[in-house]
Amino acid sequence: MNLTSLEKNVIELCHEVGSFMSKELDGFDLSKIEQKGSSSNLVSYVDKESEKRIVERLSKELPGSGFIAEEGTDKAGTNEYRWIIDPLDGTTNYLHGLPLYAISIGLQKSDQTILGIVYDVSRKECFHAIEGQQAKCNGKEIKISPIKKLEECLLATGFPYYHSEKKEDYLDIIKDFLENTHGIRRLGSAAIDLAYVACGRLEGFFEYNLKAWDVAGGAFIVQQAGGTVSDFKGGSNYIFGGELCAGGHAHDQMLKVIQEKWWK
Numbered sequence: 379m380n381l382t383s384l385e386k387n388v389i390e391l392c393h394e395v396g397s398f399m400s401k402e403l404d405g406f407d408l409s410k411i412e413q414k415g416s417s418s419n420l421v422s423y424v425d426k427e428s429e430k431r432i433v434e435r436l437s438k439e440l441p442g443s444g445f446i447a448e449e450g451t452d453k454a455g456t457n458e459y460r461w462i463i464d465p466l467d468g469t470t471n472y473l474h475g476l477p478l479y480a481i482s483i484g485l486q487k488s489d490q491t492i493l494g495i496v497y498d499v500s501r502k503e504c505f506h507a508i509e510g511q512q513a514k515c516n517g518k519e520i521k522i523s524p525i526k527k528l529e530e531c532l533l534a535t536g537f538p539y540y541h542s543e544k545k546e547d548y549l550d551i552i553k554d555f556l557e558n559t560h561g562i563r564r565l566g567s568a569a570i571d572l573a574y575v576a577c578g579r580l581e582g583f584f585e586y587n588l589k590a591w592d593v594a595g596g597a598f599i600v601q602q603a604g605g606t607v608s609d610f611k612g613g614s615n616y617i618f619g620g621e622l623c624a625g626g627h628a629h630d631q632m633l634k635v636i637q638e639k640w641w642k
Contacts, residue, residue: 381508384439384485385493389504391435392481392497395428395465399479399499403472422473425449428465432483436461440485448591460486462594462617468567477501482569484594491617494598496573505573507602513576522605522626523578528635531581531628532560534571538587548586550639558635568622572596575624576603582625582632586610590617600624608633610640 402424429449436443444455447463461483466472468479477500485493492509505520507513513520525531533555555562563580565571569592571583576599594617597607606629608614610621625632 379440381493385495385506385508387439388436388483388493388495389497389506391432392483392495392504393502395431395481396497396499396502398431399424399428399466399472403475422466422469424472425466425469428481429463432463432465432481433461436463436483443485446590448589458488460489462486462590464569464589464591464595467569467592468565471566476566478565478567478570480567480569480573482591482593482595484598486594491594491598494595494602496569496596496599498570498573503573505576505596505599507576507599511602513599513603515573515577520577520603522576522600522603523581524627525581526627528628528631529558530560531625531632532563532579533632534563534565534574534580534583536564536566536568536571536585536588538585544586544640547640551584551636554635554639555632568592569596572600572624575605575626576600578626581628582623584623584632584636586621588620588622593617593622597622597624605629610636612637 426449429447429451433451440459442456443459445451445453445461464482467482472479481497483495484491494507496505503515505515573596574580575583600607605626607616607624609616609619616622623633
């Protein structure tokens, strides 16, 4: 398999599906929205159609590969490769016309990520990386922010749709960062949050109750841009463990605050 050629083809696919999303948004029909569980967790027909198009193409690009996808396309592969896909990360933003939503795609080989793509549809920015190479945005190399002090960092987080008994601890973490950093942003797309950490627009991102498709592509891009990604324990179970802390030079400082509040 030629990973560079595969990356090029997947980027082209993201542009095609992104164009479909943009056209559908122009004449969006609210009656096509479905609700899953609560009014906060909105899913439109665009999610499902986008996932269908992505899965169909990737199945041809890499025959026999498995899939884990946000809209239910889960199947075991017949080889060592597995795609982890969110066809539309930031659905609620999309439905409200807020231009912060993305396609997120990660490819794993024997449980190790080797390709990551986050396509910011509105800005037409494609963040991408493959194993052994520097992360890029639209073909140009990107790196994490040079900022090293936590108090000079701009961070991002998210508010999970479903809160656990850890909600108050999480709010304590947010309060600490609000008082001791340049601020916190809530963009509404974990994939874009991670992409922005990779290119240095943000110094860090943290969230819990995440799904694998939210982070698989973006986390890899952060790492290939020189950043660090971990779970809240500082370990490597951030794709399937539901907790993630991603950052540049201040990652360890972020993690220390999180750990002090999370397990107090």
